Amino acid sequence: MKYIYDLHQAMRQQNLILLYEGEFTQESIKSVLAMAERNMDSTAENQGTKRKVFNVMVECLQNIVKHADELISEGYADPSAIFMIGRTDSYFTINAGNPIKNSNIEYVKSKLEQINGLDKEGLKELYKSIIKSTTISEKGGAGLGFVDMARKSGNPLGFEFHKMNDEYSFFCLQSKIDRGI
Amino acid sequence: MEILNLEGTEDTPKILLDKGNGIFEISGRSLPEDSTDFYQPVLDWIETYAEDPNPSTEFAFKLEYFNTASSKLILDVLMALEDIDGMKIIWYFDEDDEDMEEAGEEFSELVEVPFEFKTY
Numbered sequence: 001m002k003y004i005y006d007l008h009q010a011m012r013q014q015n016l017i018l019l020y021e022g023e024f025t026q027e028s029i030k031s032v033l034a035m036a037e038r039n040m041d042s043t044a045e046n047q048g049t050k051r052k053v054f055n056v057m058v059e060c061l062q063n064i065v066k067h068a069d070e071l072i073s074e075g076y077a078d079p080s081a082i083f084m085i086g087r088t089d090s091y092f093t094i095n096a097g098n099p100i101k102n103s104n105i106e107y108v109k110s111k112l113e114q115i116n117g118l119d120k121e122g123l124k125e126l127y128k129s130i131i132k133s134t135t136i137s138e139k140g141g142a143g144l145g146f147v148d149m150a151r152k153s154g155n156p157l158g159f160e161f162h163k164m165n166d167e168y169s170f171f172c173l174q175s176k177i178d179r180g181i
Numbered sequence: 182m183e184i185l186n187l188e189g190t191e192d193t194p195k196i197l198l199d200k201g202n203g204i205f206e207i208s209g210r211s212l213p214e215d216s217t218d219f220y221q222p223v224l225d226w227i228e229t230y231a232e233d234p235n236p237s238t239e240f241a242f243k244l245e246y247f248n249t250a251s252s253k254l255i256l257d258v259l260m261a262l263e264d265i266d267g268m269k270i271i272w273y274f275d276e277d278d279e280d281m282e283e284a285g286e287e288f289s290e291l292v293e294v295p296f297e298f299k300t301y
Contacts, residue, residue, distance in 0.1 A: 026214035030191060048277060051246070055280070058212050058248050065214075128287060131256055136217045144249035152280060 018085040024068050029061040036085055046180050049092070055152045056094045056175050057085070059145040064098050066141050071099060076168075092177045094153075100171040105161050108171065115146055116156040123151045153177045182233075185226045193219055194244065198226050203235060207258075208243035208273075211251040220254040227261045237267035243301065244273075244281065252284070259292045269295045276300040 020032050040050045064081045071079035081098035127147050134143050150157055158174035182200040189195030189209040197206045213219040240262055262268050272285035289296035
């Protein structure tokens, strides 16, 4: 059972305060959100930071739910994902990992690169242009999640893709929120 | 006209639309799983109200948080309110919630309806 200790150590080293792995549904994400909120209340986190962390968490978690539904409809049996919250003295990180089709990588990457290349004003304009033209997809998304995460966090989005097999890769996304602002 | 009264939950806002008493309010948190589904009764109610509205209407948004899928539907609600004569939007925000204030400003730039900003 050394893995229990190893996992614990890994979480401590990465400053992770919450980790959820498995099936993501609206019901399970509500529990994750409630736990994270309680945690921030217990550490008397600054209201503004709390709001931003909550905001980014919701977009991130609902993204995973929508994506998992899509994978299931494509016949992917186990779209298990991971969600983590990290906290250091100066910032929070909201981390997500989920399988993505290799054929979608270019699209996701180009969207994230576009967002990371924009300043505050540019992100606002992008948000306004999307909200005016978007319709809610069958998955329930407005196509605004990444933009909103970048705006609310005030930092570029970190991302990586790790190859799982010929069809899928594991998409890792990280959003960083400065504390006490 | 029938009153639309939905109790708020941990992921859906409280909604009170009452023509007779002149109360029009959406408040709380909005992060439903299916935002289109959730806001449909609101859009339907407004459509009926628009046929015979009060001489003036103050429609209040007192939101603590909304997700991006809800933001699209809030814009749909605002667009449905846009064509009603005597319409005014009251956008409430917590005084240190700059993001909520900014969200209201952005909505006000996207529709042609007067906005008043108030803190709570």
